[in-house]
Amino acid sequence: MIKIGIIGAGRIAHVHARSVLNHPDTALTAVMEPNPSSAAAFAQTYGARPADQIEELFDQVDAVIVCSPTSFHPEHILAAARAGRPVLCEKPVAADLAEVDALETALAGLDSTVMIGFNRRFDPSFARIHELTQSGAIGAVEQVTIISRDPAPPPVDYIPTSGGIFKDMTIHDFDMARHFLGDIVSVVAIGQNLDPALAQTGDFDGAVITLVNAEGRTATITNSRHCAAGYDQRLEVFGERGTLNADNVRPTTVRVSNAELTDAQDPYLDFFLTRYEEAYIRELDEFLRALAEGRQPTPTIEDGRRALEIAEAAERSARTGTIVTL
Numbered sequence: 001m002i003k004i005g006i007i008g009a010g011r012i013a014h015v016h017a018r019s020v021l022n023h024p025d026t027a028l029t030a031v032m033e034p035n036p037s038s039a040a041a042f043a044q045t046y047g048a049r050p051a052d053q054i055e056e057l058f059d060q061v062d063a064v065i066v067c068s069p070t071s072f073h074p075e076h077i078l079a080a081a082r083a084g085r086p087v088l089c090e091k092p093v094a095a096d097l098a099e100v101d102a103l104e105t106a107l108a109g110l111d112s113t114v115m116i117g118f119n120r121r122f123d124p125s126f127a128r129i130h131e132l133t134q135s136g137a138i139g140a141v142e143q144v145t146i147i148s149r150d151p152a153p154p155p156v157d158y159i160p161t162s163g164g165i166f167k168d169m170t171i172h173d174f175d176m177a178r179h180f181l182g183d184i185v186s187v188v189a190i191g192q193n194l195d196p197a198l199a200q201t202g203d204f205d206g207a208v209i210t211l212v213n214a215e216g217r218t219a220t221i222t223n224s225r226h227c228a229a230g231y232d233q234r235l236e237v238f239g240e241r242g243t244l245n246a247d248n249v250r251p252t253t254v255r256v257s258n259a260e261l262t263d264a265q266d267p268y269l270d271f272f273l274t275r276y277e278e279a280y281i282r283e284l285d286e287f288l289r290a291l292a293e294g295r296q297p298t299p300t301i302e303d304g305r306r307a308l309e310i311a312e313a314a315e316r317s318a319r320t321g322t323i324v325t326l
């Protein structure tokens, strides 16, 4: 049994706790969370022991999942690496590129194992599309189209702590684009301010971004912080000999037809907790398989760094109205 500890007991920690508890090879033994009531509730729900100090957590576990706010990720990854504990860390790897550089320098002499939680790579439909493109089913990839819209905006006070739409939300799509196209050489982004409440924060509430790789193959990403129909998550990969599509997922396959409408279906699954539940389980599987096989899991810190680099380029492009080259 691999003993897992969780650092930070907020929204995403509950998703990982359920994956760990349901996995046949893992036990959730400890949690470190500074908010006493969150720590107590989490510990009680999942049977994990609360730890006051990070060293106390490391003493009780074989590996950790970092679910703390983004600004703490480098500190927590480094502490785990120094304690010899493999880490699965939530995205993004850090708040900015300078912090990732400092982290990579600090990790250089250590024998660390770090995986970054870009869970969408592990979604069964997206993973199948990736497998098919790798096997040549549609020939060389020419255009990737990603639609990613949240069901509703986050609380306004979350925005200033989030790093902005590109680092908080589009970062997943940047990683997906790289997953299909490899490294990106130029970025052009249009930011939207259609929601007056979010506009006050200085952040965008929607964006359309185009990424280009060295061979001129493109990815176009459409984001919005809201979507009346639910959590809108679609992927299309267009190749020289065909197209692969993954559509939205609904709780049932029932279709309603009557005098007002035809083929009406349930709204999309409501948010990441449900839409990507299977992806988080498969992500944990990859982490554990890599540990068992003694290899580095993917996505790596370098994948996290590249996605963050694109996010910073997109922010510059949207603010200046220019194409940014990497």
Ligand SMILES: NC(=O)c1ccc[n+]([C@@H]2O[C@H](COP(=O)([O-])OP(=O)(O)OC[C@H]3O[C@@H](n4cnc5c(N)ncnc54)[C@H](O)[C@@H]3O)[C@@H](O)[C@H]2O)c1
Pocket: 007, 008, 009, 010, 011, 012, 013, 032, 033, 034, 035, 038, 067, 068, 069, 070, 072, 090, 091, 092, 117, 118, 119, 168, 272
């Ligand atoms: N992969 C995904 O789909 C996904 C989804 C949501 C969030 N995230 C990422 O997960 C991270 C956490 O997001 P969230 O939505 O769960 O946030 P959250 O605010 O709900 O939870 C964060 C928790 O960390 C605790 N915390 C604060 N400082 C800490 C510290 N120094 N040490 C340990 N814990 C600390 C907070 O008290 C809180 O309980 C963010 O980096 C976010 O980008 C990823």
